[in-house]
Amino acid sequence: MLLNRLWIGLFMIAMLMGLFKLFVFGDQLIFKEIVDALFSDAKNAFEIALYLTGALCLWMGIMQIGEKGGAVQLLTKAVAPLFEKLFPEVPANHPAQGSMMMNFSANMLGLDNAATPLGLKAMNQLQELNPKPDTASNAQIMFLVLNTSGLTIIPVSILAFRTAKGSLAPSDVFLPILFTTFFASLVGLIAVAIKQKINLFNRVVIAYLGSLTAIIVLLLIWLIQRPDLVTPVSNIGGNLLLFSVIIIFLLLGIRNKINVYECFIDGAKGGFDIAIKIVPYLVAILVAVGVFKASGAMELLFDGLKHTLIYVGITATEFIDALPTAFMKPFSGSAARGMMVSTFETHGVDSFVGKLAATFQGSTETTFYVLAVYFGSVGIKKTRYAAGAGLLADFAGIIAAILLAYLFYT
Numbered sequence: 001m002l003l004n005r006l007w008i009g010l011f012m013i014a015m016l017m018g019l020f021k022l023f024v025f026g027d028q029l030i031f032k033e034i035v036d037a038l039f040s041d042a043k044n045a046f047e048i049a050l051y052l053t054g055a056l057c058l059w060m061g062i063m064q065i066g067e068k069g070g071a072v073q074l075l076t077k078a079v080a081p082l083f084e085k086l087f088p089e090v091p092a093n094h095p096a097q098g099s100m101m102m103n104f105s106a107n108m109l110g111l112d113n114a115a116t117p118l119g120l121k122a123m124n125q126l127q128e129l130n131p132k133p134d135t136a137s138n139a140q141i142m143f144l145v146l147n148t149s150g151l152t153i154i155p156v157s158i159l160a161f162r163t164a165k166g167s168l169a170p171s172d173v174f175l176p177i178l179f180t181t182f183f184a185s186l187v188g189l190i191a192v193a194i195k196q197k198i199n200l201f202n203r204v205v206i207a208y209l210g211s212l213t214a215i216i217v218l219l220l221i222w223l224i225q226r227p228d229l230v231t232p233v234s235n236i237g238g239n240l241l242l243f244s245v246i247i248i249f250l251l252l253g254i255r256n257k258i259n260v261y262e263c264f265i266d267g268a269k270g271g272f273d274i275a276i277k278i279v280p281y282l283v284a285i286l287v288a289v290g291v292f293k294a295s296g297a298m299e300l301l302f303d304g305l306k307h308t309l310i311y312v313g314i315t316a317t318e319f320i321d322a323l324p325t326a327f328m329k330p331f332s333g334s335a336a337r338g339m340m341v342s343t344f345e346t347h348g349v350d351s352f353v354g355k356l357a358a359t360f361q362g363s364t365e366t367t368f369y370v371l372a373v374y375f376g377s378v379g380i381k382k383t384r385y386a387a388g389a390g391l392l393a394d395f396a397g398i399i400a401a402i403l404l405a406y407l408f409y410t
Contacts, residue, residue: 064267
């Protein structure tokens with residue numbers, strides 16, 4: 001229901017904005033720009049799905065090897081006690097547990113391209129347990145919210161973009177993104193747990209969350225003491241770990257005497273089927289955002305916010321120039337990435353605004369994109385409170401990013 005209202009609302013606002021510009025300012029090209037955005041963003045949606053097809057086939061194939069070789073089962077056993085508390089509807093040792101854990105791990109490393117196929121795999125496995133196929137289950141909502149608020153330990157892509165734009169210290173955003181995503185994940189987890197009446201004070205949950213917190217704190221202390229290692233760890237560690245996982249899966253497959261090649265092909269076929277299903281959902285969400293932006297409504301929104309804050313006496317409004325990245329991120333990672341790069345070019349990659357835009361890009365998630373793609377891949381139409389909980393986590397991340405930016409960047 002929320003996605004339906006949002007989709008209609010974006011189109012209606014774009015139409016009203018276009019009429020306003022036409023009759024008040026005489027902008028005769030405004031509707032041409034809006035219509036151009038319709039087609040260009042529809043094309044962009046298909047290109048994203050086309051690219052995603054390859055990634056889906058690759059990682060669905062790798063996951064198939066992991067399942068047959070026993071790697072996913074080992075991972076599932078390691079996290080089973082925690083997942084039994086957070087996902088009580090999922091049976092012990094169910095394959096979805098391993099897929100979810102792999103998805104979370106990829107998100108922690110900032111490897112979005114790897115995380116999405118793994119997440120789609122998990123969503124399909126959770127759908128097998130769903131008693132109402134057209135309605136999101138509690139387990140699917142918990143998984144999606146934890147996914148959209150995903151903790152990022154090594155923001156590989158953000159550091160790469162900052163380096164490409166000539167940043168003198170690309171890793172400056174490393175710690176703020178880590179803190180922000182941790183806070184957003186915690187808020188998202190608490191929100192869903194309250195809604196689903198999950199006891200977070202259980203000793204098992206506390207033990208796992210406490211251990212994760214300890215690891216993050218120790219990592220922070222180590223990196224603060226050795227700042228020269230921040231960039232190597234960020235740029236090399238994540239990808240090295242990911243490739244190591246692939247090698248381990250292959251070795252376990254060989255050890256268990258499975259035909260890894262045929263196993264990969266069988267899994268990859270499922271990736272193609274999923275990619276076909278998500279194209280309409282991608283087109284719908286990206287086109288709506290595109291016309292909203294082309295109409296000038298987004299620019300008007302943030303200009304109005306800036307003037308409002310100044311009017312009420314808040315003079316520290318520099319963060320508003322970075323908000324377009326945060327606004328676009330729930331809809332489209334590529335659009336938000338474009339906003340971030342545009343901010344780098346306008347304000348400078350190492351400026352306060354540039355660093356905050358990078359923090360937004362790394363610490364908020366494509367909530368509506370994930371809703372459309374993940375739920376669309378399994379035919380779910382009733383998403384219940386998933387969007388609200390995901391947006392709450394995003395909002396918490398945005399507030400934390402702004403506060404941390406003034407702490408770290410000024």
